[in-house]
Amino acid sequence: MITDLELGEEWKTEALEPAGPARATGGPGPRPWLWALGGVVAASAVWGGGLYAFGDRAAEPEISYRASKNLCQDFKARALSGITGDMHKNKPVNLEGxxxxxxxxxxGLENAGKDGTASDVNVVAQVALHKKTDPSTEFDAPDLRTTAYAGGVxxxxxxxLGERAVMHVMSGESWLILKxxxxxxxxxxxxxxxxLAETNGRPATDIDAVQAxxxxDMRELMSALKK
Structure with a gap:
């Protein structure tokens, strides 16, 4: 279970204005409850056009992690698999750009349902190495997909965890984002x-256990990619 101290002392609900629907791409198949998870890699990859200025000369930010050539090999998802079932049993979807x-x-991973039943949990991991601009200036900006989410966040x-880390839990507790x-x-x-209720032979899952x-799994991934 995650304690209040582990997640920080204050939760806040952000009032986010609904926007237009996001277009889901990639992943191991469409799911109406995962309309936003498919295209996670594109949004970060198109922002860095300018140079990161330091004094009077341009300098590239220091990257202390290696580029992953197969993130599905580096992201083991061991802890999540212990809760949801083997996340690597079904064929992963791996992309690089x-x-x-x-x-x-x-x-992109999905769990394997018991006795051939359909999967009911999807996991997406993403790593973005910013080579020209400092991503800290935009890290706290609202995610476009959560802004478009009609429920509360x-x-x-x-x-x-890193320099800064945040956990977003959407209304209904069926979509979580750790950044x-x-x-x-x-x-x-x-x-x-x-x-997260009991289903397909899988016991009910506590939301705090999922966050933990x-x-x-995030710590393990960061350690695996550390130079």
Missing amino acids: DHPAVYAARC RTAAVPD VLDGATVFTVEVGAGT AMIE
Whole structure:
């Protein structure tokens, strides 16, 4: 279970104005409850066009993580698999994109339902290495997909994880986003579930346990990619 101290002392609900629907792409198949998880790699990859200025000369931000050539191999999702079932049993969806401004890698996973039943949990991991601009200036800006989400968003700081980290929990607690900034690198782990109640032979899942597993798997991923 995550304690209040682990997630920070204050939760706040952000009033976000609904926007137009996001277009889901990629991933192991469409799911109405995961309309926003498919296209997570594109948004970060197109922002860095200018130079990061330091004094009177341009300088590139320091990147202390390696570029992942197969994020689904680097992202083990061990803790989440212990809750939801093996996240690597079904074929992962792995994508990379190299741009002069940002190197981005994405891994899409879904759990394997018991006795051949359909999966009910999707996980998306993303790593963006910003090569030209400092991502800290935009890290706290509202995510476009959460802004478009019609329900409420509960946000809490996560201490002792990178330079800054936040956990977003959407209304209904079926979509969670953990986002971490560390230097010029932004990490994201998202979990979307049709339900966290008992289903398909899987026991009911406590939302705090899911958040704790996301944090544990994030730490392992960051350690695996550290130079």
